[in-house]
Amino acid sequence: MIHTRNLTKAYRNGFSRTFVLRQVDLDIDEGEFVTIQGPSGAGKTTLLHILGLLDAPTDGSYEFMGEPVYEMSENRRTEIHRSQIGFVFQAYHLIDDLTVYENLETPLIYKGLSGPERESKVADMLDRFSLVAKQDLFPNQLSGGQQQLVGVARALIIEPTVILADEPTGNLQSQQSEEIMETMTRLNETDDVTIVQVTHSEKLARYGERIVELDDGWVEDDYQIDQPEAVKTGH
Amino acid sequence: MLRNYLKTAFRTLRRRTSYTLINGVGFTVGLICCILVLLFLRYEWRYDRFHENEEDVHRVLRDKRGNWWSTIPFPRYEEATAAEQRRLPRALAEQIPEIQAATNFFVGPHGEESPAYVVRGDQRFTENQLLYTTTGGSFFEVFTFDFLRGRRAEALRQPGTAVLTKSAAEQYFGATDVVGEVLTIERPGREREVEVTGVIEDVPPYSHFEFEVALHVNRIQNWGAFTYFRTQPETQVDGLAPRIESLMNEVRPARVEDPGLRAVLGGVRTQALTDIHLGPRMLYDPKPHRDPRYLWAFGAIGVLILLIVGINYTNLAVALSTERRHEIGVRKAMGSTRGQLSLQFLTEAMVLTLVCLPVVVVALEGLVPVFNRVMDTHVQFDLLRSPRLLAGMVGLALLVGGVAGSYPALILSRKGTVSLFEGSFDQDGGRRWSPRHALIGVQFVLLISLGSITWLVNSQLHYLQTKDLGFRTQGLVELAAVDSADTYRRLKTRLRDDPAVQAVGAGIGPGPGRFEVTYRAENSERVYSNGDVLNVTPGWFEALGITHPVVEKMQAAPGEGTARMLVNRAAVEALDYETAVGRSVVLEPEGAAPLRRTIDGVVDDFHFRPLYQRVQPTFLRVHPQVEDMSTLNVRAALISLDPQNLEEGLNRVRAAWADVRPDTPFPPQFVDDQLARLYEEEQRIGQMGMGLTVIALLLAALGLVGLSAYVVQRRTTEIGVRKALGASISDIVLRLNREFLILVGLAFVVASPLAYWIAQQWLASFAYRIDVPPLVFVGAGAGALVVSLAAASYQAWSTARISPADALRQE
């Protein structure tokens, strides 16, 4: 599903280059539930953006579902965003000028769904995340946690094959966090949805079956959870 | 999808009040100006296009000594017979198969001629719009006018018949059902009864000739009727000119036989009816034409206003987009294509323009009449009756929105998604130069060049109005209805001892004077054609305040001696005489009766003609008394009133006129007004152009104010930090203004030569004009600087005053 070789991301900083990702080799199969961990500034968000086709690597190759990303046309990427990838942003990134309802509806509009179809799906999501009462509010009228919920709901609503979630529960109380993790686990188990999440929480990391540890752009560790003594990948 | 765009657009616009307001005002004013300009251009373009198959109608022009003239082939104009006048139109229609019908006509009285009157019973109306034709019904075959009464086929069949317009019929008869009624047409020395054979709709104002009464006459008493013809559809008219010329030679053999005449004749050409109004005004063309350069200028101002509005929108939208880049990023991540994003931004701009449209319509309802008053046009703004106009307006609004929205749409939709989240395309930092700076630069160029051009046009117009013309105009009145020596004599006698009246003289007042005579020096064969002849009495000099010993001597012995000849300095120069007095000049040397006159004195040049042209060589024939002047030359009286006592003086003259000519309306004209009318066209165009330019300036300034507000707002954090680090308010204000300073400087360098060049093009059409003071450009540059500095500084200052903590919290 996701194969990267030598994936490198560097930023130009005056005359020097700052490396954010260094030669990342990552293979994620369909139906996996992967957690990425690492200290702040390790490059987790950057990696997720690249995996989500939102950013281009400086070097290295990346195949998404067997297609080299480098060769993809703009249109193909757009198509993938519409139907395959659900992205949960660390900073929520809701559209300020749209209500909760409309924020959820927007990806469906881009996907080209008819009015009634959209209505039932949005209603379903609002229900699932207990946001029915908030549907007509604007993002700035919501708490941080509520905004995060909407962000997650918006990623799930298109029924993607891959969910890329950047600290989806960072602002949620533990019970809510667990509910979300359970929702994702269910999607992973019943619908075979591939999930890549970033989290700082050891507890939430447990929901996944595999952990990738990132530090200063290097993949420090990559192991299955039920096999704690996994083979160390190194440099 | 569209609904979603519309919703977002409305929300965006509602939430950002100052943004919406600035752009809304911009779009509204821009559209108003633009539509006004378009309506005006359409009005001018429609001239003469109301006739059926108007493109098949042409007129004949002939070149005589490099000037284009009308075509009545008179041997000498007073002497042409009725048959001679009819010959050419008849020959055209009969002998050239491509020509269906031909006509000639003249609308008078023209220029300096005495007025004509329409008399019905005991009522007498001054009528300045009599159309004379010798071709009768052919007139209505060439031109299309709708008949309300009478039949086209029977109208004007016989000499002595007339066709009235609806309003003429209503004025004279109070009804339109007047076919068969009889009127009397009265011109100086002639009276003639005519029978009404038809009533037509009023001639539309966008016709290059207007008339109230069309008359079928045996002879046109005037010089200068044009010959028009209608061809079969789709005739190549170019090929006709040589054939028309040989016909003209046939009907008037002198064109070939007389070597003098042959020497001055150039060729013959045809001019399409639809080209007349926008072409140069020929001698005897009845109405002012429109100089197409002014139409271009108006069009250009319209486009500039739209450009300014577009730039304002672009600048603000891009500045604002830094605020919205998360939204754009998210939409991309959710699978919005570039096209969809662009469409969203375009929708936003178009929604704004469409929302402005009702305001535009209401404003135009009020403004079009004002425009018509200033421009002396009859532009119509009638949305209900013209769905095409409405569609055009909506189309224009969408176009403006589309164009304005396209740059933001393009650059925002092209940004990489992550760079949108990270804000790495911050264009307002002022650290980098971007296309947006170029747009602001263009804005400044427009500010400076429009400002200085306006200034220069204004100075020239002022100069035209205030230049010393070399004679007195204050309190000077011209009475054009003085058409016989007897009338003049009696009027003068009545006014002689009146203290409110300073002087009375026979002779015309200043005016366009388009008729020129030929002359040559006594000892040279070279013939000049730009002479001006004035037949006057000594009182005329007195009224104008021009003194000369010869005139004084004549006045000392009133009515005695013979006519004397004075010339102006321009004439002396043209004749190339060292001392002119005592030498002679030959007037109309090529005519049947050349006049050799001895020069008795030289007067200083005075500007009797518009300041477009250099002072003409002028020949003043001073007659000791009015009875010595030929009837043809008695046309008007100049009366000088005591300027302190104008009202009183005018009343005296009115009373005297009522005694002398109780049958004729009192038509006084103040010479000041007449002079002002010479530049009427410039005044009108100048006023309207200036109005539009000022609007353009205000819009540009508004855009800059809005932009600097956003720039400053974007940099609130920076300002906060700098303050926390100890920067003073003035440091900050200066930093923020640096960018504008550089742009204004660059704009000044570009705009000054540009404005200078454009102003020179216009000024070159005046023989007498202002020197262009360099201060104008410096002033305009300084103005632009002040506008931008004031705008940016106010914003910067008010932001810089808030506490650092507040500034930082806003991030």
Ligand SMILES: Nc1ncnc2c1ncn2[C@@H]1O[C@H](COP(=O)(O)OP(=O)(O)OP(=O)(O)O)[C@@H](O)[C@H]1O
């Ligand atoms: N546009 C950029 N230019 C330069 N450096 C950047 C840019 N974007 C990110 N970085 C750097 O890349 C590094 C990794 O950033 P990233 O956002 O991926 O970290 P992260 O692991 O998600 O951290 P956190 O847990 O705090 O979210 C950081 O050191 C950051 O400074």
Ligand SMILES: [Mg+2]
């Ligand atoms: Mg992160």
